[in-house]
Amino acid sequence: MANGKVQIANVVHEPRTPNPEPQNRQSAIANRQSPTSEFAPGIDVTIAGVRFQNPVLTASGTFGYGQEFANIIDLNRLGGICVKGISADPMPGNPPPRIYETESGMLNAIGLQNVGAKRFLQEKLPFLRTLKARCVVNVFGYSTEDYVRCLETLNTGDGIDAYELNISCPNTRCGGIVYGSDPKLTEEVVTASKRAARFPLFVKLSPNVTDITVFARAAQEGGADALTLVNTFVGMAIDVETRTPRISNVTAGLSGPAIKPLALRLVHQAARAVHIPIIGIGGIASPEDALEFLIAGACAVQVGTANFYAPDTPIRVAEGIEDYCRRQRIHLDQLVGSLKLPLSDPSRVAEH
Secondary structure, eight states: OBTTBEEEOSSOOOOSSOOOOOOOHHHHHHHHHOTTSOOOOOOOEEETTEEESSSEEEOTTSSTTSGGGTTTSOGGGSSEEEEEEEOSSOBOOOOSOOEEEETTEEEEOOOOOBOOHHHIIIIIHHHHTTOSSEEEEEEOOSSHHHHHHHHHHHTTOSSOOEEEEEOOSEEGGGTTEEGGGOHHHHHHHHHHHHHHOSSOEEEEOOSOSSOHHHHHHHHHHHTOSEEEEOOOEEEEOEETTTTEESSTTSEEEEESGGGHHHHHHHHHHHHHHOSSOEEEESSOOSHHHHHHHHHHTOSEEEEOTHHHHOTTHHHHHHHHHHHHHHHHTOOHHHHTTOOOOOSSOTTOOOOO
8 A cells, every 4th residue: 555545456457547646645644743734635546456536436237327427416526437237238127117115225126228238338438438437347147158258349448447247147057046146156257257358357246145255255266356245135025905026027136225234244254355355335325334334344335226316425425435534634545444343253243
């Protein structure tokens, strides 16, 4: 770590635009020591060679392709935009109803509707290239070959900064087993994708497993440059009057504030199990929520469901993180993983 920044880089990657000169370390120390000075915290973060101006990204599937929000918020104030999942070929998604609001959350089974890799490069990427916010493209498939084919198509595009591999998909060639629920399949698809990827590879883990650390290590062994966790929890809802599912797909992914304590625990566990960077996600709706994930060990966060009802949340979260660091007179790198554990065995899991 240097210059008050989080420097987590294991892949050489040339940023889209020149990075500004980092703050002088001696000047930063002098600021910290002077009670009357205005302390300027460094909150940018570098993950696998990609520099994000702040640690707040938008989550895939909650922010479209980015341009949909251009008239609502200033996209250039975001750390990054993780676009909705892209497949090798276009997909129509599931029939409605496919979204249902729950207590403190939301169920969705959109079905990964998207325009496909070729149209994404032609129609969506040109706009994303104009932004200061980094572009992370979420990629999925239903076979290892699907993932590789999608990545090979996307590799031809300029303006992509990293990939996020969605492994919460069933492998149709292995009896429908979800990649993210089998460690061997996880390592297989990550290894193949890493070989094919032109840009750094972040792997998005599913929470619907017995031990998240097993899958974090499997992704790391496969060559992941960073991890994103967690994806949605599987849930469902029933209309008691009609006795039918609220979602046409019957089951759906639960997201929103209801899952935050669960996601936070999984991030904490994964951060202790691997040495690659972690991007935390799950119910983040305020600066305090994000700060919890950072203290638990994430070096960046994604805002998801909150974008539906308060699209300015990512910007407010970034501002709140900077304000907190200014008040505490620390840089982001001093905050990440700074959880103070009790003297008792920290690995113990309490069940009530």
